[in-house]
Amino acid sequence: MITELLSEIDDSAGRAGLLDDGARREIRRATLTAVCVPGYQVPFGSREMPVARGWGSGGLQVTLAVIGEPDTVKVIDQGDDAGVNATNLRRMIAGTEGCEESTDSRDATVIQTRHRVPEQPLTAEHVLVLQVPVPEPLRGVERSTAECDRMHAEGDYAAIWVSLYEDLVRNGVITRSTGYPVLVDGRYVMATTPIPRWDVPRLHRSPHLSLFGAGREKRIYAVPPDTDVEPLTFDDVPFEVEGGHEQQCALCGSSDTFLVEGGGGRTICSDTEWCARVAEGDADLEAHAKQAPLHLLPDPARRVRTAAPVTLVARPEPARRPVVSAAEWTLQVAGLGKVHGLGGADAVAGTGPEHGTAISPTTGAIVAAWDVGFDVAPGEAVGLIGESGSGKSTVLRCLVGEESPTAGVLHLAAVDAGATDLFTLDAAARRKLRVDVLGYVQQDPSAGLSLNVSAGGNIAERLTAAGWRSYHAIRQRAAELLDRVEVPLSRMDDPVKTFSGGMRQRVQIAKALATDPALLLLDEPTTGLDASVAAGVLDLLRGLLAERDVAAVVVSHDFAVIETLTERAVVMQLGRVVEHGLTDQLFADPHHPYTQRLVAAARR
Amino acid sequence: MLRIRNLRKTFTLHTIDGRTVVSLDGVDLDVAAGEHVALAGPSGAGKSSLLRCVYRSYLPDAGSVSLDGVELTTLPDRAMARLRGRELGYVSQFLSAPPRTGPLEVVAASARRRGLDRDAAREAAAVALRAVGLEEALWDVDCGVLSGGERQRINLAAGTVAPPRLLLLDEPVSALDPANRELALSRIAGLAASGVAVLAVFHDAEAISRLATRVVELTAGRVIRTGPALEVAS
Numbered sequence: 001m002i003t004e005l006l007s008e009i010d011d012s013a014g015r016a017g018l019l020d021d022g023a024r025r026e027i028r029r030a031t032l033t034a035v036c037v038p039g040y041q042v043p044f045g046s047r048e049m050p051v052a053r054g055w056g057s058g059g060l061q062v063t064l065a066v067i068g069e070p071d072t073v074k075v076i077d078q079g080d081d082a083g084v085n086a087t088n089l090r091r092m093i094a095g096t097e098g099c100e101e102s103t104d105s106r107d108a109t110v111i112q113t114r115h116r117v118p119e120q121p122l123t124a125e126h127v128l129v130l131q132v133p134v135p136e137p138l139r140g141v142e143r144s145t146a147e148c149d150r151m152h153a154e155g156d157y158a159a160i161w162v163s164l165y166e167d168l169v170r171n172g173v174i175t176r177s178t179g180y181p182v183l184v185d186g187r188y189v190m191a192t193t194p195i196p197r198w199d200v201p202r203l204h205r206s207p208h209l210s211l212f213g214a215g216r217e218k219r220i221y222a223v224p225p226d227t228d229v230e231p232l233t234f235d236d237v238p239f240e241v242e243g244g245h246e247q248q249c250a251l252c253g254s255s256d257t258f259l260v261e262g263g264g265g266r267t268i269c270s271d272t273e274w275c276a277r278v279a280e281g282d283a284d285l286e287a288h289a290k291q292a293p294l295h296l297l298p299d300p301a302r303r304v305r306t307a308a309p310v311t312l313v314a315r316p317e318p319a320r321r322p323v324v325s326a327a328e329w330t331l332q333v334a335g336l337g338k339v340h341g342l343g344g345a346d347a348v349a350g351t352g353p354e355h356g357t358a359i360s361p362t363t364g365a366i367v368a369a370w371d372v373g374f375d376v377a378p379g380e381a382v383g384l385i386g387e388s389g390s391g392k393s394t395v396l397r398c399l400v401g402e403e404s405p406t407a408g409v410l411h412l413a414a415v416d417a418g419a420t421d422l423f424t425l426d427a428a429a430r431r432k433l434r435v436d437v438l439g440y441v442q443q444d445p446s447a448g449l450s451l452n453v454s455a456g457g458n459i460a461e462r463l464t465a466a467g468w469r470s471y472h473a474i475r476q477r478a479a480e481l482l483d484r485v486e487v488p489l490s491r492m493d494d495p496v497k498t499f500s501g502g503m504r505q506r507v508q509i510a511k512a513l514a515t516d517p518a519l520l521l522l523d524e525p526t527t528g529l530d531a532s533v534a535a536g537v538l539d540l541l542r543g544l545l546a547e548r549d550v551a552a553v554v555v556s557h558d559f560a561v562i563e564t565l566t567e568r569a570v571v572m573q574l575g576r577v578v579e580h581g582l583t584d585q586l587f588a589d590p591h592h593p594y595t596q597r598l599v600a601a602a603r604r
Numbered sequence: 605m606l607r608i609r610n611l612r613k614t615f616t617l618h619t620i621d622g623r624t625v626v627s628l629d630g631v632d633l634d635v636a637a638g639e640h641v642a643l644a645g646p647s648g649a650g651k652s653s654l655l656r657c658v659y660r661s662y663l664p665d666a667g668s669v670s671l672d673g674v675e676l677t678t679l680p681d682r683a684m685a686r687l688r689g690r691e692l693g694y695v696s697q698f699l700s701a702p703p704r705t706g707p708l709e710v711v712a713a714s715a716r717r718r719g720l721d722r723d724a725a726r727e728a729a730a731v732a733l734r735a736v737g738l739e740e741a742l743w744d745v746d747c748g749v750l751s752g753g754e755r756q757r758i759n760l761a762a763g764t765v766a767p768p769r770l771l772l773l774d775e776p777v778s779a780l781d782p783a784n785r786e787l788a789l790s791r792i793a794g795l796a797a798s799g800v801a802v803l804a805v806f807h808d809a810e811a812i813s814r815l816a817t818r819v820v821e822l823t824a825g826r827v828i829r830t831g832p833a834l835e836v837a838s
Contacts, residue, residue, distance in 0.1 A: 380685075535703065538703075539704055539705075564702055567682075567685045568681045568682065581663065582660060582685060584661050585661050585662065589656075589663055593619070597619060
């Protein structure tokens with residue numbers, strides 16, 4: 001059916017106009033893709049237009065591609081048909097495409113607009129084309145376009161939820177006006193640029209087709225008729241439109257339209273066509289009143305600042321996790337190997353402690369870890385000890401999913417009751433596990449935290465990623481966690497970059513515990529801290545491990561850390577496990593020469 | 605209950621020149637429930653090594669240690685770690701508590717490992733600390749700043765709270781003044797009376813003759829004599 005549709009589109013494209021046939025065909029195809037995948041930004045080869053980029057070149061290309069002789073075009077700029085830009089665009093489109101032009105929304109079939117959806121209720125006969133300046137809703141929270149693409153692909157929108165959370169914390173309301181993020185058809189988050197929040201409800205299950213064109217950014221996206229468009233907001237924080245209850249237009253007297261400053265302290269309608277027709281008595285006021293978002297006007301009583309501030313009752317004992325499967329272990333890894341460089345498993349021969357090197361004599365590859373295996377039971381902490389370069393962090397990164405191993409299998413009891421080898425899962429699936437199954441504390445807190453985001457917001461990132469959508473519940477949970485890690489509640493809303501190293505590490509630990517993961521991975525958790533601060537963090541971790549049924553893997557080069565936190569330990573040297581046993585036995589009766597040296601070094 | 609057969613332990617000192625030191629050279633020993641067996645012999649005879657081999661702080665080279673038929677020398681580490689809490693306790697001469705923790709917390713943590721819930725553990729810990737005569741004012745003071753005698757009493761309290769079935773004592777009263785020593789010895793005497801099997805090392809004959817039901821004398825890693833307490837001590 002799509003192929004048929006495409007060939008029909010191509011057949012009808014043989015006319016003169018600003019766009020040549022090839023361009024028209026390409027933009028139509030991109031537009032059709034956009035309609036098929038609502039909210040998804042389709043890249044297209046944006047052409048030079050006789051208007052500057054950033055002045056509506058994207059919208060113009062979409063209009064020119066979809067419009068034909070039987071159509072009537074209307075162009076609005078700042079809610080006004082009579083502006084220079086609007087008039088010139090309208091004349092140019094009508095002149096080059098041979099279609100009719102009008103300023104009356106009821107006559108128009110294609111309405112190109114900047115800033116507004118017309119106040120006139122639209123029908124299935126209308127196509128609304130919006131000129132988009134910034135199509136990427138994640139631009140404000142993520143600089144890398146590749147990372148934005150990944151977030152869209154995986155539906156990983158925690159970052160944008162955190163930005164809403166931070167806005168509420170800082171300002172008490174969500175201040176974002178144009179470009180408010182919406183979830184389209186339950187799948188893609190889309191920026192509703194360039195329209196104000198007032199117009200956002202007009203896109204939800206609308207009878208008309210909305211097409212968004214961004215010329216500079218070379219993207220087209222669409223909201224087809226009857227599609228769900230939900231503004232992102234927390235369950236307990238209502239979405240608000242702009243304006244107040246007492247205002248009305250100084251010209252036509254309307255109080256159910258989007259009003260803007262009209263000079264001289266007056267407010268006037270932001271849609272000149274509608275305003276004039278209301279004044280003339282040529283408007284269907286009843287139909288308009290039905291669509292007006294008056295029920296979404298700000299309600300001070302429901303704003304977050306009116307709610308009681310977060311308070312802590314007695315610290316509850318953490319819930320004991322029910323045993324997920326019959327397996328003895330939470331984590332089981334076997335035969336884990338990681339070779340950097342050529343040769344893979346063939347490069348392993350000739351490396352290891354007995355050869356005194358990790359560099360393959362045949363291929364020069366670095367054998368960072370080979371044949372590493374251990375398992376961890378619920379409530380048990382296992383240490384991974386060895387000097388720098390022994391491969392312990394490589395092993396941990398493979399467990400977390402930051403590196404893909406050359407060999408080995410990894411099972412978690414929480415995933416398919418331990419049946420799936422996690423190393424066979426793709427990166428997206430591994431990342432999902434890090435939200436609710438795995439807690440990861442890194443040596444450098446700045447690697448695990450967003451420093452410009454508040455302590456509470458960093459915890460909110462984990463919670464929103466796990467599906468939490470109640471602002472107050474998120475704050476309560478964040479407050480409890482921060483209290484548990486002894487970060488004062490008065491610092492909850494301060495950016496983490498204002499925190500000391502020890503405090504940052506505590507926030508990182510709180511974040512790792514936010515979703516009560518079954519497995520906690522600690523990579524040199526106290527190494528970057530000075531002695532007294534490190535002692536405090538170590539005490540905290542000891543307490544946390546004692547009170548929970550979490551399974552933990554602790555990587556450290558420091559025997560004191562391993563001795564304090566773990567019952568069993570694995571000693572690594574040059575990528576291999578050279579000894580394993582009960583931690584106190586490794587300390588009191590080390591067998592391997594390397595372990596004996598480590599123990600001797602630890603006795604200061 | 606505890607059955608030791610032909611136990612051998614040799615240390616290989618890789619950090620020096622790889623030389624080996626024989627510590628236990630084929631030890632046979634049995635301890636029954638409610639029995640208090642004291643190990644005697646000169647320094648270096650292997651008394652402490654024997655306790656540690658039972659507890660698996662040392663990994664024996666050969667021989668068998670079985671507790672109610674469970675072979676401990678080859679038990680997987682995790683199973684051994686679990687067994688240590690509830691079945692098997694070890695009280696060394698010196699307290700090895702986590703840094704920056706107070707006596708009550710240390711003893712309560714020990715009781716929790718032995719299966720008591722949080723409140724019961726704290727209660728049992730308080731009883732144990734009183735029994736060894738530790739002043740209540742010190743219960744939340746960091747163990748690291750307390751005196752040697754106080755630390756030893758905390759260690760004994762932690763080892764004997766909610767007592768395990770087999771308790772290994774390694775000179776648990778060596779640093780105590782006479783009054784506190786008396787309290788500690790009567791606490792230990794009560795253990796065997798309540799059915800705990802005790803294997804102990806004391807450095808003075810008076811404690812042995814008072815507590816032990818049987819004495820095993822070691823020299824150079826071998827048992828040279830065994831018999832009732834009075835007979836060996838004399």
